[in-house]
Amino acid sequence: MKIEKEHRHLEGIDEIRIFNASQKDFYNPSPKEFDIEDLPFQELINSIPIEIYCLIPYEEGKDFIIQSIGNFTLDKYNCTPDDVKGRLLSKLSPLLYEVLHDELVDVYKNQVTRNVRFVYYHKNKLSKLSTAKILFDMGKIFVTANNIDTKTSNRVDLEYRDFDEDKSNIIENFSQTGSYYNIHGKYTWSQGIYNIINRAKEESDDYFNIVFDLVIPEDKHIVNKIFDITNKDTAQCDEVIRIKTKDGTLKVLEVNVYSYFDETGIVIRQGMINDITQYSNDDLIKPVDFLLDGFKNSTKLALLIEPLNIKQFKFSKGFYYIIEKDYGEYIHSRDILKNIADKSVVQRLEKLIDGEINNIDETFCYYVNGNPNNRKIVDLYIERFEYGNTIHSLGFLTDITEERLKQEQLIASNENRLILIKEIHHRVKNNLQILNSFLNLERRAYRNKPDLIINHMQTRLNSLALLHEKTYNSQDFKNINLKDYLIDHDMQTINVVDIPKHIEFETYVDEDLELSIEVITPLLLIIDEITMNAIKHAFPDKSSSNNKIIKEIRNIGNNTGELIIKDNGVGIKDTDNISKNLGCEIIKSLTKQLGGDVSLIKQENGIAYRLIFPTQMEHTID
Known part of the structure; x- marks a missing residue:
């Protein structure tokens, strides 16, 4: 026997699906435990063509004493009212007790009516369907059930x-x-x-x-x-x-x-x-939806696409978390500016909307729904740009309320904490500018391959969103455990990128390898770039098996780390040619930013990269 529960929102009903239940599950003869009087209106109930159960709460809803059960059920199990009256539901009908207990307790405790649909299957075929209403009255629980014959289609004439x-x-x-x-x-x-x-x-x-x-x-x-x-x-x-x-x-x-x-x-x-x-x-289905997926798990960082266009805007879920409104409830207009406490920021935003300036980068206080008692400190960056003879806009909104409160609490005893928070925001902003540069490079190189550009950008955005989220949720903003992060990163990549089923990831990272955000960010983007190249080119034979992309990252001493990332695919014969493509140029640029050294490793199958990088950078704040 198997039981499934689901709330059907459209019908407003709790559905309970019961598979291959036996008669013993429904009716288990048990001795009488309580002397219960008959219902004063039992004859009336017997004349109504629906099932009516009457249950008396026992020990504050821990169980329920049966006072009456419908005639249909009595006939089906060949028993009389005296065979069921005064018994505990858990003993007489273990199945009904299991599937209905939560609903019965909710009705008893809160005195609200619940609608339930029972769907019975035998050998995975629908055998019976019953709708029930559970209500509380006169200190008792009444369950009314109406059985529906599923053997006749009863189609509309x-x-x-x-x-x-x-x-x-x-x-x-x-x-x-x-x-x-x-x-x-x-x-x-x-x-x-x-x-x-x-x-x-x-x-x-x-x-x-x-x-x-x-x-x-x-x-x-x-x-x-x-x-x-x-x-x-x-x-x-x-x-x-x-x-x-x-x-x-x-x-x-x-x-x-x-x-x-x-x-x-x-x-x-x-x-x-x-x-x-x-x-x-x-x-209706823009490629930008795939970019937004990279931010779907971020509650404090929001991607704003076309924020200056009130008809075609697209915001990631984090925006609605920050302003505390449902997706369907929010109406995009200048009215949202009324909730900004700093009027000088409002004036600059209005100038941006009217085209008088091209960007805004502000930190300000936002009153949720206009309530000064519910305020949040946010970072807002919006940029206007021209593409295809049309003006577009892109922005990022970050909730830094908790971080700002921590700053205020620690500023007296630890000034470096305040500097560190500012440095983190500065680093994130710089990384977004790097992504913008990559986007411009790929837009020129892959002019006729917009889907490729979107996939690359989606992967990078997903990685940075995850890193940003982990940084904000960490107690230690300086040291990020690389192993914990890469496990989540692999799962995010699998969920966001359309990875063929015949490719597997294997990741090995030293347990104690901890890096600052300024080291882990370019390292992460390098991993993304090499991984995407391997997914696209290393395994052209979709029928092949045991295909792997392997990452090994170790601390090799002297404040130095080593990354080996390789695949067991078809490899490449002309290694001089690979060093000239755009992906390799991006890897070299990120390696230079990291202060590391990247090289190709010879191996029998596939292709492998070796990156030597510093685990502490010159500008890391102590």
Whole structure:
């Protein structure tokens, strides 16, 4: 037996899926333990065509005493009311106690009504479906259940259709359009819907919104808007949403949903859905979304793309953490400037917005929702630039509230701490300028390969975002444990970059190797550059196995470290040619910044680099 639980947000119900349960799991005869009176309205309950359970909380909800169980259940297990009354639920029905205990306690403690759907499977096939409502009244828990027959489809009558179903199905089988009806809470899906979501029909599809369930988190607020509008008797809503199918495909859908009365007064809700992925261009699924993924785990650092464009802006999740607003709640306008305490900063931002200046680099106090009692200290950098005869903007917002408080607490006893924090911000800003230089180089070198530029930049941004996050969360801003960091870095790279399944990472780092941010940053970018080259070129045969990219980093004494990064791929015959490409130039530039020395190592298979670098740099603050 297996049990799964999930909250279905669209239906507002807790779903409990039970696989291959036996009768003994549901009903285990046990001796009576409590003398319980009959319900005064038991005859009324017996005449109602739904199941009603009555449970009495025992020991503050630790268990529940059964006072009454529905006739359907009694008949199914061939027992009488006296066989169940006065028993503890945990002993009489271990399965129901296990799956419902949390819900029963919540209703008892908080006196709120809960909706639950039981979905029973036998040999992975839907066998029964039951909806239940759990409520608290008269000091007791009542559970009402309504069993639904899943053996009959109960499809919507064709009189509700105003088109030829056969013809529409033929068209939908060769297109990416579909429709559905929702009558009395039950769905009817056309074939085109299954074409769009890339799967075959399943028995339980009548009970769920199989399209909106796939909407990506960033567009959940759009689904809420659709339901808010169309839950009225007559209404219409047109929106564009993005879904991710079960096989991982991202699609852009145009959705038209409306509700109306039929001739008999029944409310019909109908949806027309069109897959417009191929026509969506850059307005809906921009390559910049992949860059934003590099910041998806950062809560204190936000990437701001087009912050000066109120219609086409894109901000990473960190921005919404900092201003403490939900993605769907935020409206981008100059109104946000009202929450900035320093009016001189506001004036400079207005000049930037109006095109009078080209950049701003400020630290200021921000009042969350205009509340002076909830203030944050933030760093803001925004730059205007021209590309393709169009003005664009890019920026970074950093929450340094905790760090500023630490500065204020330590300034009297440790002035170097304050200097160190400023140095960290300076280093991060310099690193972002380095990334900007790399972007300009690759834009010229790979003019016709925008996806390649995006992948490279995404990897670098992901690495710096992780480093920045770890630095801010560390108790020691100066010494970062390289082994701990690289383990997280490998996982981030696998999650963000589309790495073929036949390539594995192996990383070996000395346990005690700790580096400052000024050393680890260029070292990290060098690792990213060599790793991306290996992913792209070392293993062209997708059917090969045991393909590895190996990193070994050791402390070799005298404040010196050694990095060996190699692969066991096809290698390269002309080593003179590799030293002339753009990737190698970037590696040399970063090595120079690090004050190290990089060279190629001869090996039988693949290619290997050896980097000797100082573990302490000349400008490291003691």
